[in-house]
Amino acid sequence: MRRAFTIVELTITICVLGVLSAIAMPWAGELLDRVHIRSAVVEIESTFSGARHIAIARSAQATVDIDTATRTLYVSVGADTLRKREVGADHGVQLSASRVRMSYSATGMGYGAANLSVFVRRNASVDTVFVSRLGRLRH
Template structure:
């Protein structure tokens, strides 16, 4: 009496692995835009928070506080006088920064100084988000 077959053949195992590899590739390629959107959303929230922190610091301490945009290093740095209050690095997330100005300074009153609004565009892949800071110091996202 023949014994029932147990296990699988090498061909069956190779077909299974090939199918799994194809499905994994489709999943990874399809998740790229989703990952770009998540990274840009998080980066825009962080950038808006840094501008709000700078304004709050200027109001609380009475010291002019600036947010400097370092496009070459993909980072934002909040300065109050010679002190660094906070910083955010966007290079690990592969987020590119472009802006209309290189910095935004808040006076002790919390109002922005300078003659123009600031637009900061964060982008990765085909996804981008814009943070706008008005002359009055208000932060909004578009």
């Protein structure tokens, strides 16, 4: 006699898998949001750090401009745009900032009277990158 699963056993197994999948889906969506935000934060930190290094290497003022409408970061020295990072399009996140510009002097020190905060959002998940007046990064 051959042993096999009955239709009732298969139906119960499929129902249990369906319930477990329904429970896991919201958690997986939140995890995916956090992964996208984290990768965007790393790219933003890299952009600010790179601008600081460019200012030191060129002995010139480097500026990071944040365009929240297009969700893009620009690094420029004088009239030359050296880097363009489309963070929003690449990672599917929204950007907002307390200021739209951060400049670094030739010594790598930040210009400006206040700290800069960049808020990265995707659905209900949010993370923040802080840039101090001295140009140091923290997240």
